[in-house]
Amino acid sequence: MIADHGLIGDLQTAALVSADGTVDWFCCPRFDSPSVFGSLLDHEQGGHCRIRPVTGDYRVRQLYLPDTAVLITRFMTESGTGELVDFMPPAPLTRATGNHRLVRMLRCVRGQIDFDVEVAPRFDYGRLLHRTHLTDDGVVFDSGTLTLTLHAVREPGDTRLAAVRVGDDNAVRGRIALNAGEVRGFVLESDADGPPRTIRPAEIEDLYHETVRFWRTWLAKSTYRGRWQETLHRSALTLKLLTYAPTGAMVAAPTAGLPEQIGGLRNWDYRYTWVRDASFAVYSLLSMGFTEEAADFARWLAGRYQERPGELRIMYRVDGSADLTEQTLEHWEGYRGSWPVRIGNEAAGQLQLDIYGELLDSVHHAHQHGLPIAHQGWEALSGVLDWLGDNWDQPEEGIWETRGGRADFTYGRLMSWVAFDRGIRLSEALRRPGQSGRWRVHRDRIYRQIWDRGWHPGRRAFVQRYDSDVLDSSLLRMAQVGFVSARDPKWFATLTAMEEDLVVDSLVYRYDPSAAPDGLRGSEGTFSLCTFAYVNALAMAGYVDKARLVFEKMLTYSTHLGLYAEEIGPTGEQLGNFPQAFTHLSLIDAAITLGNALDGIAPQWT
Structure with a gap:
């Protein structure tokens, strides 16, 4: 197993x-x-x-x-x-x-x-x-x-x-x-x-x-002294084990080919570094006091956007190279017969607009914790935002790396809004030159567009894609990033709709593949990242008791060693590549947000 x-x-x-x-x-x-x-x-x-x-x-x-x-x-x-x-x-x-x-x-x-x-x-x-x-x-x-x-x-x-x-x-x-x-x-x-x-x-x-x-x-460098210290320390150790020290890059998981469904086709290679994961790592590790590791990840990220100002790839090898050609190991049977076994990752060539928001959000957070932004780095970030200004309003593959064609994903627009918002804030805080006026125009256009097209009156919820009524748990981060108030009536309604559609016994699915075909046959388990994001959203919205119950139940799904894969299957089994960095990063975030809520500390967006 x-x-x-x-x-x-x-x-x-x-x-x-x-x-x-x-x-x-x-x-x-x-x-x-x-x-x-x-x-x-x-x-x-x-x-x-x-x-x-x-x-x-x-x-x-x-x-x-x-x-x-x-x-x-x-x-x-x-x-x-x-x-x-x-x-x-x-x-x-x-x-x-x-x-x-x-x-x-x-x-x-x-x-x-x-x-x-x-x-x-x-x-x-x-x-x-x-x-x-x-x-x-x-x-x-x-x-x-x-x-x-x-x-x-x-x-x-x-x-x-x-x-x-x-x-x-x-x-x-x-x-x-x-x-x-x-x-x-x-x-x-x-x-x-x-x-x-x-x-x-x-x-x-x-x-x-x-x-x-x-x-x-x-x-011993950890500053976390909260309720779940042993659990968070195990997650921190796991994240450190997934780090390639010479460059500071963190792989999404150390494995390839472990299935999201036994006998299914969703068997990917996760031994690479996603811009998204590295950005989350900066935030999570800073929140636990691991400033050196956060600075290393930030430098790795800086290397990617400085070497190619403008468009970023969504993932790289740990040394920063971008050759991730996907191939199938024809001679291997796969885990419990789950074939094909893939190495390399074809998704590396996808357009995923959310990575720009995650990048700028992590840079902004690092700046708030005293990590410097040099002149060359700022110029490169400005180039990234200028590129995004020309490209944010187009279909993309989305955070879940679907292979069913591009679409106008609400989460991609949301994080594009975050990118411009954080770029404006950094420009003002650092007193650095930039196209802040133009960035402000883009930020405000995206804000209005999401409210006009991302909100579905019939579903009374923000939806996965424009012109669709499908829900998506990636949007659980909307309040966390400051796009919507955690106590907004429409946000309460969105949480209710997600609970009805995507939550089963406190575990959260990414989306319903039958309602939103993603180009692949088969199904998948509940997504552990999304369950912890649900905890975060509930705690910020004031549903603290429910958030704590969901969190404590989720802890029962860990392995005997406190580790998590990508997903949880119908019988409680771990599915997907293992252990999964994204899951442990989101566990840390959820525990800190929930702990603050239990202590009466007002929620804050990042």
């Missing part, structure tokens, strides 16, 4: 570890690199790294070491209890590297326990063959373009790894026997500088303590 996974990473790439001790998703050397382990999407051809007790009769529990990204999987058998401790020591924070370490430390905490080990990499999404070299100190898996070295963790002279063997499939299998107090395991290292070597248990424990210290030092 998607939910049965924990996330570990080193701030350049990440891996998913299932509750049965299997690394079944790992791309190297970057988030968006081809996979080395991918059995999450194809059990036979994907590749995996599995550690589990020899006996089939055991219980398993999984947790994060508190305030860290160190994952502990506990196996309890009749003969003893063992712990599998998975982590990745942080990679260099300022430069890209091909050298990454995935540590799998085993320790016996009670009695005696034997583990079976199987390491079966499949390079380049299983498309590239490799050779396996076994030595006295470990193993080298060599694909010709990437090597993965297994270093054994043991005391010198320990012969209990003698059972290691190489199979016909070039996988390595072995067995590790442990008594109480003993530590063993191995380190998987990409592009290692030298042959495999034996690593002493004391050395690996030192590496463990260094990694723990790194994460706890980072998390």
